[in-house]
Amino acid sequence: MLESISSGFQNLVRRLGGKGRLTEANVKDALREVRLALLEADVNLGVVRDFIKSVRTRVLGEDVIQGVDPGQMIVKIISDELVALMGPEAADLEIQPRPPTVVLMAGLQGSGKTTTCGKLANRLKKAGKNVLLVAADLQRPAAVEQLRVLGEDLGVPVHAETGKTPPEVCAAALDRARSESIDVVILDTAGRLHIDDELMGEVAEIAKRTSPHEVLLVCDAMTGQDAVNSAKAFNDRLELTGVILTKLDGDARGGAALSVKAVTGKPIKFVGMGEKLDKLEPFYPDRMAERILGMGDVVSLVEKAQEVIDEEEAQLQAEKMFLGSFTLQDFLDLLTKVRSMGPIKDLLGMLPGVGQQTAGMDIDEKEFDRNQAIIQSMTVRERAHPEILNVSRRQRIAGGSGVVLEQVNGLLKNFKMMKKQMQSMKKMGFLGNLMDPTRGVRKEKQKELARMQSMGVNPMDLGQVKAFKQQTQREKARKARKEKARQRRKKKR
DSSP states (O other): OOHHHHHHHHHHHHHHTTOSSOOHHHHHHHHHHHHHHHHHTTOOHHHHHHHHHHHHHHHTTOOOOTTOOHHHHHHHHHHHHHHHHHOSSOOOOOOOSSSOEEEEEEEOTTSOHHHHHHHHHHHHHHTTOOEEEEEEOOSSTTHHHHHHHHHHHHTOOEEOOSSSOHHHHHHHHHHHHHHTTOSEEEEEEOOOSSOOHHHHHHHHHHHHHHOOSEEEEEEEGGGTHHHHHHHHHHHHHSOOSEEEEEOGGGOSSOHHHHHHHHHHOOOEEEEEOSSSTTOEEEOOHHHHHHHHTTOOOHHHHHHHHHHHSOHHHHHHHHHHHHHTOOOHHHHHHHHHHHHHTOOHHHHHHTSTTTTTTTTTOOOOHHHHHHHHHHHHTSOHHHHHOGGGOOHHHHHHHHHHHTOOHHHHHHHHHHHHHHHHHHHHHHHHTTTHHHHOGGGGOOHHHHHHHHHHHHTTOOTTOHHHHHHHHHHHHHHHHHHHHHHHHHHHHHHHO
């Protein structure tokens, strides 16, 4: 994502690094590269001029603070200007204290508007809101049916009527929302191949009948300046409150993301980062600026991890790794969760200093799928005790997972090496007090793990662990009652 523009900015930082003072000559050469990178990324020409001028004004004459590399100062200046260009603050939906909140979704055909309606409904539902989808796109064939299917998948009601105009359908949906205590109404209006009077007249009439609190334009980020021009044309005819950029995960240039706020004055509220219904993310200007500059996006990475792995489970897995009881089943569970976070290349790009290195890297996503298939072809006992996997068992697993024997051997070898490395780092104290969870595991915890293993309880199966702890608590309660009864009998004597 945004590889082209990231490369230009990171080249700038490298060129200016190590210089004692930022002069007009070296800044001019470096900014020329940035200008070319911005233009190649299809950023609006006026935006490019203003950005370069602003950066040059701040950079020239800046004295390098003692102990601070000029490149670091450049990063800070450019980061501030990028954030100001795209933000400066993240803009969320304005949910009204008195429901229903009406969200009007507009856009051209092919921008992913109807799918984005489903993604937004999914996001709001997870936030605890009652949502109503309204099928007001009566122009595109099967648009109503598409929204119905999305609604069924999400468990969200869809309001659709025949024999009425789109403004009448939306007005009726609003009446329904009030009677059913709906929190948010999402209006999926009709799109066109281009902006015309008929399209704008229909959307304007819907806005007049429903008085929406949010008017969001859905744009395809991969169309670059076409998306920006569409946003400007819409905003000139109908006052927008924000923009949603779809397909940003496939946009190597980033021209729309950098231009749309400066040209329209309207913030980017959400970005589409994939085809699935959970791939709609809030747009954070500061995080996007960090990714462009190769500083990663650790905050978003942590948030993604927290969505699929809770704190208790993460602590339990870490303890097992350091105690040497991490099994192939644990590895499969962890691999499945990591895969649900998105493409591995995108996740690596969120790590500081790694994004640029992955630009030309060929990461075989199918390798992770093959590893999952290999482990799933093993029995429960084989996953817990890979040392029993002889040649015949490995050949059976290879046949069941559709791979060759060498790939099975490779997975087992890598898994064994990983366990050894974790144990080595623990023994050497390499990870320190903060990252080694076993430093906080007392003898009681180790005894508990030993007892769980003796009883056949899988420490990574949260259901089994919960049942084990409940049983332990009952036993402690029984012992406490017996001790209390014994003390009473002793007093009577």
